[in-house]
Amino acid sequence: MNQETIRERVEQKFGVEVVENAALFRDQMTLTVSKDKVHEVLAFLKNDPDLSFDFLSFVGGVDRLPDAPRFEVVYQLYSMTHNHRFRVSARVPEEEDGLGSIRSAVDLWPTADWHERETAEMYGIVFEHHPDPRKLLLPEHWTVYPLRKDFPLEGTEEHTPDLKPSQHEEREGTH
Amino acid sequence: MRDQARAVADPSSELLELNLGPHHPSTHGVFRAIVELDGEIVVKVQPHLGYLHRGYEKTCEHKTYHQVIPLAERCDYMGASSNSFVYCMTVEKLLDVEAPERAQVIRVIMAELSRIFSHLFWLGTHGHDVGAMTPLFYMLREREEIMNLFELTAGGRLMPNYIRIGGVQRDLEEGFVEKLQALTGHFDRRVDEYETLLTKNPIYIDRTKGIGYLSKEDAIALGASGPMIRGSGVAWDIRKSEPYSGYEQYDFDIAVADGCDIYSRYLVRVREMRESNRILKQALNKLTDGPVLARKAGFIFPPQEEIYTRMESLIHHFMLIVEGVKPPKGAVYQCIESPRGELGCYLASDGGPKPFRLKWRAPAFVNLECLGVMTQGNYFADLIAILSSVDIVLAEVDR
Amino acid sequence: MGISNHLDNTVHVTSLEWFVNWCRKGSMWPLGFGLACCALEMIATFVSRYDLSRFGMEVARPSPRHADLMIVSGTASKKMLPAVLRIYEQMAEPKWVIAMGACACTGGIYKNYSVVQGIDRHLPVDVYIPGCPPRPEALLDGILQLHARVLKERSIFDPRVSRIKSMSK
Numbered sequence: 056m057n058q059e060t061i062r063e064r065v066e067q068k069f070g071v072e073v074v075e076n077a078a079l080f081r082d083q084m085t086l087t088v089s090k091d092k093v094h095e096v097l098a099f100l101k102n103d104p105d106l107s108f109d110f111l112s113f114v115g116g117v118d119r120l121p122d123a124p125r126f127e128v129v130y131q132l133y134s135m136t137h138n139h140r141f142r143v144s145a146r147v148p149e150e151e152d153g154l155g156s157i158r159s160a161v162d163l164w165p166t167a168d169w170h171e172r173e174t175a176e177m178y179g180i181v182f183e184h185h186p187d188p189r190k191l192l193l194p195e196h197w198t199v200y201p202l203r204k205d206f207p208l209e210g211t212e213e214h215t216p217d218l219k220p221s222q223h224e225e226r227e228g229t230h
Numbered sequence: 231m232r233d234q235a236r237a238v239a240d241p242s243s244e245l246l247e248l249n250l251g252p253h254h255p256s257t258h259g260v261f262r263a264i265v266e267l268d269g270e271i272v273v274k275v276q277p278h279l280g281y282l283h284r285g286y287e288k289t290c291e292h293k294t295y296h297q298v299i300p301l302a303e304r305c306d307y308m309g310a311s312s313n314s315f316v317y318c319m320t321v322e323k324l325l326d327v328e329a330p331e332r333a334q335v336i337r338v339i340m341a342e343l344s345r346i347f348s349h350l351f352w353l354g355t356h357g358h359d360v361g362a363m364t365p366l367f368y369m370l371r372e373r374e375e376i377m378n379l380f381e382l383t384a385g386g387r388l389m390p391n392y393i394r395i396g397g398v399q400r401d402l403e404e405g406f407v408e409k410l411q412a413l414t415g416h417f418d419r420r421v422d423e424y425e426t427l428l429t430k431n432p433i434y435i436d437r438t439k440g441i442g443y444l445s446k447e448d449a450i451a452l453g454a455s456g457p458m459i460r461g462s463g464v465a466w467d468i469r470k471s472e473p474y475s476g477y478e479q480y481d482f483d484i485a486v487a488d489g490c491d492i493y494s495r496y497l498v499r500v501r502e503m504r505e506s507n508r509i510l511k512q513a514l515n516k517l518t519d520g521p522v523l524a525r526k527a528g529f530i531f532p533p534q535e536e537i538y539t540r541m542e543s544l545i546h547h548f549m550l551i552v553e554g555v556k557p558p559k560g561a562v563y564q565c566i567e568s569p570r571g572e573l574g575c576y577l578a579s580d581g582g583p584k585p586f587r588l589k590w591r592a593p594a595f596v597n598l599e600c601l602g603v604m605t606q607g608n609y610f611a612d613l614i615a616i617l618s619s620v621d622i623v624l625a626e627v628d629r
Numbered sequence: 630m631g632i633s634n635h636l637d638n639t640v641h642v643t644s645l646e647w648f649v650n651w652c653r654k655g656s657m658w659p660l661g662f663g664l665a666c667c668a669l670e671m672i673a674t675f676v677s678r679y680d681l682s683r684f685g686m687e688v689a690r691p692s693p694r695h696a697d698l699m700i701v702s703g704t705a706s707k708k709m710l711p712a713v714l715r716i717y718e719q720m721a722e723p724k725w726v727i728a729m730g731a732c733a734c735t736g737g738i739y740k741n742y743s744v745v746q747g748i749d750r751h752l753p754v755d756v757y758i759p760g761c762p763p764r765p766e767a768l769l770d771g772i773l774q775l776h777a778r779v780l781k782e783r784s785i786f787d788p789r790v791s792r793i794k795s796m797s798k
Contacts (some may be wrong), residue, residue: 080560081323110452112565112574113596115589131563131576131591135450135464138471142563166453169599177287192280192628193743194708201288201742209283210742216613217707217745219716252712255661255691260670260709281709282665285741301738304761307666351669370676377673388669388762625665628706 058084061106063073066147068099068138075146085142093128093145094158100141101163108132108141114170117144120204124148126180147180159185173205177202182188194219209220245273246324251401252281256359256614261622265603267610268439275605275613277598279628286629294554295321295395298585302575303389305590306626308351309344311380319474320564320575321395323555326531329626332520334476339410339513340383341390341475341566342506346377346417347554348569349499349506352621353424356496359618360437365427372420375413382406395555396530397523411514417507425500438492442604445490449612452603453596457502458620461495463488468567479516480509492619499621535609554583563591569592570621592626641784653697653723655777660696661689664703667730667762671702674765693719698775700768703750704732705745707717717752727771728754731761732740750772753793 076087112131124146147155159182160167172191179200251262260281266274301312350369357365384392485501487494532543565574571593578587731737737748758771
């Protein structure tokens with residue numbers, strides 16, 4: 056099934072207004088839908104027998120600073136039965152507390168678990184109803200979101216030190 | 231005994247929490263897991279990752295498109311050429327450029343050599359984890375032969391850094407084709423040797439058959455790909471379903487096994503090595519003469535010989551290095567079948583010389599999510615065997 | 630030297646030191662400590678083509694209590710660093726450290742928020758082996774240089790010991 060047909064199916068089911076943008080580039084479409092409807096759209100894409108996107112390749116985040124809404128969460132889907140791919144994205148605004156929030160897709164595809172944990176710790180996006188929202192790759196005591204565009208590449212001595220102060224004391228004691 | 235392992239753990243006994251790693255001889259790198267045990271039976275495995283997190287995706291946003299190639303190769307250090315392959319293909323998709331035919335065949339050769347390279351190391355370390363020490367030393371012999379071939383391409387033993395945007399860096403050295411023919415000639419007999427050591431070995435079968443069960447539905451739901459999903463009976467190989475770089479012209483079979491356990495994943499990987507050898511033999515016959523780098527003025531480097539002889543090419547090359555390649559605005563996702571599964575690269579470009587966002591879909595990261603499901607209810611002694619059957623490379627898991 | 634410490638540095642041995650150093654360098658057991666890609670080249674050095682056992686070093690011990698030499702091969706991320714230091718502290722004296730590869734020497738190609746820019750910021754390194762990854766011949770060369778240094782160790786005014794003492798302040 057080609058990308059335009061998939062988009063038409065989504066528009067037929069949810070109405071044209073749910074689609075914020077449909078970018079077709081090099082035969083690949085990125086369908087941007089509104090954040091509140093994205094979970095329903097994903098469920099439809101998964102369960103509809105003609106589409107049946109049963110495989111989630113990844114869930115990733117993009118920081119579109121200085122554009123607003125700031126964040127974009129990208130879902131790359133694949134269908135084993137029909138052998139077609141599709142990409143859905145949702146723009147997530149940055150709220151006053153500095154975080155964004157979007158509904159988790161773990162109930163649809165269990166593989167989204169670790170992808171969402173990583174996106175959450177790298178960008179500061181909260182995935183609602185996620186079963187286990189702990190940090191995955193970064194040290195637990197860090198409080199920064201490294202993949203944001205305003206975070207410096209080399210980190211800061213204050214937020215990303217080699218050793219945290221208590222570990223420095225532990226070392227002094229052993230010598 | 232097996233039924234005992236599957237029985238529900240007694241809720242009145244206290245669970246033992248054990249820390250595995252990050253420094254451990256059998257975790258294939260810096261992997262840490264907290265294991266909850268009820269006696270000898272594993273109740274829960276909670277992986278703690280990030281001990282090799284090297285900030286790859288953030289670093290790529292600060293490098294030009296060509297500077298990312300060596301960074302990408304170090305992501306999956308077992309089959310390094312697959313990484314630069316998928317990255318270069320993604321950028322070529324952005325630029326709407328196709329590599330010339332000779333370059334495509336050379337890329338297929340590098341990809342299949344990387345696959346054999348990676349599976350051989352897996353075989354050695356997996357055998358070592360299960361208790362068979364011999365395959366480790368045998369496979370290092372083949373790996374040295376393949377490393378000699380990698381050295382002949384662009385000089386690096388482990389990270390050849392040979393694939394470029396638009397093709398490959400330069401043509402094959404003299405002696406490469408002969409050495410590769412010699413390797414493909416005797417490789418099948420070597421795989422027979424490995425099979426003699428393990429495939430019908432009763433100790434190996436006892437340790438791997440029926441252990442680490444991953445059903446077909448779980449595999450798809452958890453996003454497993456590569457030998458993990460093919461060992462659970464799903465005949466999905468990206469080289470067949472979404473062919474790239476000329477794979478549709480090669481005659482090879484998808485290696486599938488139905489057992490859903492460690493033994494079937496072993497069979498899949500061994501069979502894949504044989505199929506890769508088949509592809510290599512066909513690729514050697516397909517090597518026609520021609521350029522090894524595509525031509526697209528303003529985006530792809532001119533060929534090396536012209537840079538040394540023509541002024542315009544020198545200036546062109548200089549401008550591309552200094553200013554960087556500037557692809558059009560847009561986002562693409564390209565994936566290949568790496569030795570571990572679906573290796574994908576999502577690249578969003580804003581028209582500048584550096585990638586706006588590079589997301590690396592690492593197969594080992596996603597395959598490792600299956601560990602919890604596979605280890606539950608098994609004995610602790612089988613945990614390492616199950617972990618090694620996932621075939622993780624920590625640099626890819628943590629990026 | 631161990632003997633001098635027990636006797637409160639009132640006695641120093643001379644020719645015996647050469648013999649003890651020769652024994653130490655002849656059977657220096659490395660810790661099996663591969664962090665990243667350089668570990669693969671380290672393993673390639675151990676096996677038959679480059680053969681580390683001709684130097685008495687093929688016994689790679691997984692436990693730090695048994696090992697003499699820590700070859701830090703690969704990138705030390707900031708999350709891993711406390712574990713690296715704890716393992717170093719668990720090794721018994723005398724112990725040596727080789728920083729193998731660009732990442733262990735200076736952080737390598739990863740100059741960012743999550744990589745320690747060289748483990749010599751936290752550990753006393755004896756030999757630096759550059760390369761990404763260094764060839765097995767380069768690792769062998771580094772190991773032989775370490776052996777040469779070990780042969781030259783002296784109990785009086787040992788520059789290595791004074792450097793370690795100044796690092797830990």
